[in-house]
Amino acid sequence: MVLNSLGRQIPEIFAGKKQIPYSDPWSLQPNAERSTRAIRRINHNGSKLLGSLREAIIATGLKDGMTISTHHSLRNGDHLLNDLVKEIDALGLRDIKIASSSIHIVHAELIPYIRKGTITGLECGVNGLIGELISKGELDCPIIVRSHGGRARALITGEVPVDVAFLAAPCCDEYGNFNGYYGPSACGSLGYAMVDAQHAHKVVAVTDNLVPYPAIPVGIPQTVVDFVVQVPTLGDPKKIVSSTTRVTTDPIGLQIAKYAANVIECSGLMKNGFSFQTGTGGISLSVAEHVRNMMRKDKIKGSFGCGGITGYFVEMLEEGLFEALFDVQCFDLKAVESIGRNRGHQEITAGTYANPFNCGAVVNRLDCVIISATEIDVDFNVNVNTESNGYLLHNTGGHCDVAAGAKLSIVVAPSIRGRLPIVRDAVTTITTPGETVGVIVTERGIAVNDKFPDLKAELIKHRVPVKDIRELRDEIYAITGVPKPLQFEDKIVGLVEYRDGSIIDVIRQVAA
Amino acid sequence: MKLQKRGQAGTMQSSDLMVVVEPADELVIEIESTVKKQFEHLIRAKLESVLAKHGATAGRISVSDRGALDYAIEARLEAALQRAGGLS
Numbered sequence: 247m248v249l250n251s252l253g254r255q256i257p258e259i260f261a262g263k264k265q266i267p268y269s270d271p272w273s274l275q276p277n278a279e280r281s282t283r284a285i286r287r288i289n290h291n292g293s294k295l296l297g298s299l300r301e302a303i304i305a306t307g308l309k310d311g312m313t314i315s316t317h318h319s320l321r322n323g324d325h326l327l328n329d330l331v332k333e334i335d336a337l338g339l340r341d342i343k344i345a346s347s348s349i350h351i352v353h354a355e356l357i358p359y360i361r362k363g364t365i366t367g368l369e370c371g372v373n374g375l376i377g378e379l380i381s382k383g384e385l386d387c388p389i390i391v392r393s394h395g396g397r398a399r400a401l402i403t404g405e406v407p408v409d410v411a412f413l414a415a416p417c418c419d420e421y422g423n424f425n426g427y428y429g430p431s432a433c434g435s436l437g438y439a440m441v442d443a444q445h446a447h448k449v450v451a452v453t454d455n456l457v458p459y460p461a462i463p464v465g466i467p468q469t470v471v472d473f474v475v476q477v478p479t480l481g482d483p484k485k486i487v488s489s490t491t492r493v494t495t496d497p498i499g500l501q502i503a504k505y506a507a508n509v510i511e512c513s514g515l516m517k518n519g520f521s522f523q524t525g526t527g528g529i530s531l532s533v534a535e536h537v538r539n540m541m542r543k544d545k546i547k548g549s550f551g552c553g554g555i556t557g558y559f560v561e562m563l564e565e566g567l568f569e570a571l572f573d574v575q576c577f578d579l580k581a582v583e584s585i586g587r588n589r590g591h592q593e594i595t596a597g598t599y600a601n602p603f604n605c606g607a608v609v610n611r612l613d614c615v616i617i618s619a620t621e622i623d624v625d626f627n628v629n630v631n632t633e634s635n636g637y638l639l640h641n642t643g644g645h646c647d648v649a650a651g652a653k654l655s656i657v658v659a660p661s662i663r664g665r666l667p668i669v670r671d672a673v674t675t676i677t678t679p680g681e682t683v684g685v686i687v688t689e690r691g692i693a694v695n696d697k698f699p700d701l702k703a704e705l706i707k708h709r710v711p712v713k714d715i716r717e718l719r720d721e722i723y724a725i726t727g728v729p730k731p732l733q734f735e736d737k738i739v740g741l742v743e744y745r746d747g748s749i750i751d752v753i754r755q756v757a758a
Numbered sequence: 759m760k761l762q763k764r765g766q767a768g769t770m771q772s773s774d775l776m777v778v779v780e781p782a783d784e785l786v787i788e789i790e791s792t793v794k795k796q797f798e799h800l801i802r803a804k805l806e807s808v809l810a811k812h813g814a815t816a817g818r819i820s821v822s823d824r825g826a827l828d829y830a831i832e833a834r835l836e837a838a839l840q841r842a843g844g845l846s
Contacts, residue, residue: 635795664772664825665793725827729796 252627252676256749260741261367261388268748271650271682276603281404283447286472293420294474299452300333302412302475306448308334311341312409313369315401315446317439318348319414319575320431323485326414326452328355329477335364345369345406347397347438347596348641349376352485360387369406370397371631371641380739381637383755389638389740391631391753394438394574395600395607395647396745401445402597402604405747411446413439414480418453419461422471426576427463427586429455431480433487434576434585435555436465440595443470454480463586465593488578491556493535494528501689502658503529505710506616507536509685509692512704513654515613516540522568523553523609523648524616526577529658533616534558541567552599552608553615553644555591560584563591572608574599574644600647602745609644609651617645619659619686621666621673624715626680626695628657629673631742634666636732636756638740642677647745649682654698661688667722667729669693669715674732675742676751686715693718733757759813765842768826768834775823775831777838782818785809791823804831812836812845 247255250267257265266274288294296302308314314334316327327346334342340363349356351374359365360376368376371391379385392400400406415424416431426436431454443449443466450473451466494500506529510516522537524530535558541548548568551559555573557580563571570590576582585591600609620640621629630645632638649655659668669688685701686693693715694702705712713721733756740753761781768776775791789801801823808831809819819835826834839845 634793662827665797665827666825727797727800727828729793730799732795 250749252679252750254676254751256752257738260738261390265741266748268744268750271679274746274748276403278403280402281407281445283445294422294471295420296473296475299330299475299477300337302450302473303333303337305473306410306450308339308410310339313343313345313407315344315408315411315442316346317413317436317442318346318350319426319433319436319438320481320486322350322352323481323483324350324352324414325479325481326412327353330412331356331359331365335359340364341366343367343369345408347394349373351375357385360385372638373641374639377638381753381756383735383737383739389753391642391740391742393600393642393646393745394596394644395602395609396743396747398441398595398597398601399603399745399747401441402601408442408446410448410450411442412450412452413442413466415451415453416480417455417457417461418451418474419457419459420474421459422451422468422474423461423464424451424453425461425463425465427582430483431455431486432582434582435573435593437574437594437599438596440466441597448472450475452477452480454478487576487582491526491531491558491578492528493532496528498660498689499529500532502660502687503532503536505692506533506656506658506687507540508708508710509656509687509705510537510614511540512708512710513614513701515654516544516546518547520546520548521550521552521611521613522548523551523612525618526554526556527618530616530618531556531558533658538562538567552612553648555581557581560591563588572599600644600651600745602650607651609648612648612652614654614656615648615652616656616658617649619657619668622657622659622669622686623673623680624671624719626683626686626715627673627676628678628683629675630677632675632753634674634729636674636734638753646678646682649678650745654684655682656685656687657683658687661690661722662726665726667719667726669719669722670729671719675753677742679750688718690721691718759844761817762843765838765840765844767837767841770822770824772824773826773830775821775826775834777834778820779838779842779844780818782816785814785816786818788818788820789823790821793823793825801831804828805835808832808835812839814839814844817844
């Protein structure tokens with residue numbers, strides 16, 4: 247074991263691979279060529295269609311010990327990964343690793359296949375029950391949590407070699423061109439899948455909406471797709487995108503959003519060329535509404551909105567408040583409709599969005615991001631992966647990527663959730679290093695990282711309740727009481743990888 | 759103070775708790791909580807102090823907690839005791 251710079255014990259070897267302990271957000275340099283794969287030659291001009299998922303698995307030559315991937319743009323509506331693993335199991339394949347862009351609650355169906363050894367490793371974070379069971383030691387399956395940018399990096403450098411990518415293709419032709427814009431499983435941007443399409447050794451497009459050649463616009467081209475499979479359904483469209491994403495009505499949430507808007511106002515970033523990202527939570531959307539009003543009032547012309555795109559950002563684009571939207575993932579129906587219609591609504595790959603190892607990702611151009619937190623410690627480190635009971639329940643998403651990239655990252659969180667103090671001495675798991683976090687906004691006050699003395703002074707001048715983060719912690723502890731520290735076993739069941747590939751924290755088995 | 763009958767107060771909503779008190783020969787406190795690992799000791803301490811304040815020395819006190827703060831615990835327990843005829 248070695249200590250990383252944040253004081254976390256990191257194993258030198260995990261799941262058979264040597265690990266690098268995290269030191270800081272900036273200095274780790276890549277030492278690799280782009281991963282390669284065999285060049286193919288396909289002379290025929292006919293169909294690449296195969297009859298079934300099973301035929302496709304056989305045709306790709308998938309073998310014991312190999313790695314598969316899917317993308318998570320169908321989110322909790324995805325049936326493909328479950329169907330795929332059932333077929334892989336039926337073919338008697340074992341020791342398969344999953345390197346999907348994320349795994350959702352719906353994928354709890356994989357649990358029996360993990361138990362029987364069909365699936366033996368997760369090269370990606372998870373949401374839901376699988377993570378809980380792994381944390382409890384009830385499911386033995388090493389897991390490495392990666393951010394969106396970190397996952398793109400791992401595929402591009404070849405650290406995670408994907409043998410076969412099975413990519414849900416909502417609108418696809420028989421020669422393999424596809425996009426996510428149309429069809430019953432339309433999900434909009436295919437930003438995550440684009441990385442797999444370029445780097446997996448074999449690529450299968452799986453569609454429930456086969457259209458006559460060519461499927462236009464081409465998101466992922468025929469030149470990288472080996473096979474096409476038609477299936478009755480890719481998933482449940484109702485769970486693919488939210489029909490609506492709504493601003494919070496909770497008074498605590500509204501108060502937090504107002505303070506966050508004050509922070510943006512005082513930051514000096516709100517001027518022509520402003521770029522901005524929020525999540526889809528009710529508080530984030532409420533901040534977006536404040537931002538929209540500020541931009542209207544001061545006639546500010548923004549540069550771009552980024553991230554998981556919602557109808558809110560679409561409206562701001564169409565109103566002319568932003569020149570462009572960079573979209574790695576559409577979060578609601580309005581975003582899906584917009585990406586097929588608006589020239590300024592640009593689909594980008596996860597690598598372009600957030601990979602730290604290229605000539606500059608979009609996150610580097612962000613002025614301001616709003617991010618969430620499950621826990622925050624007095625050094626501004628943020629946890630979004632584990633809950634305060636120690637269970638790994640959430641994937642990182644782009645959290646640590648945007649925090650590192652943006653000029654100012656603003657964490658919004660209520661100070662207390664069901665008696666749990668959100669600002670505390672230590673977080674259960676470090677997802678995002680405090681060095682990349684600018685401001686913590688709670689309904690009880692705002693803590694500003696010492697790296698932003700001017701912002702702090704400006705906020706105080708505007709009578710926004712700025713507090714030292716330790717003062718904020720003490721105030722919260724006075725209400726909740728001091729929580730008893732969780733008990734963990736020595737066994738490490740997973741790693742949390744920072745975006746550059748170093749290990750920022752570990753997930754330990756929770757004591758029974 | 760002696761409990762006459764069963765008394766119940768509270769809800770199962772987040773940040774609230776449900777308290778059920780029943781007559782029994784001795785004092786028994788049962789705690790279920792979403793934050794049991796972190797806060798069982800404080801929840802128990804609060805329940806005991808409220809019970810002591812009202813001189814309750816016997817009864818079965820069952821709590822299903824959803825992360826309630828101390829003031830809610832006190833209020834719900836007192837309401838349940840009152841409904842059980844345990845408060846004058």
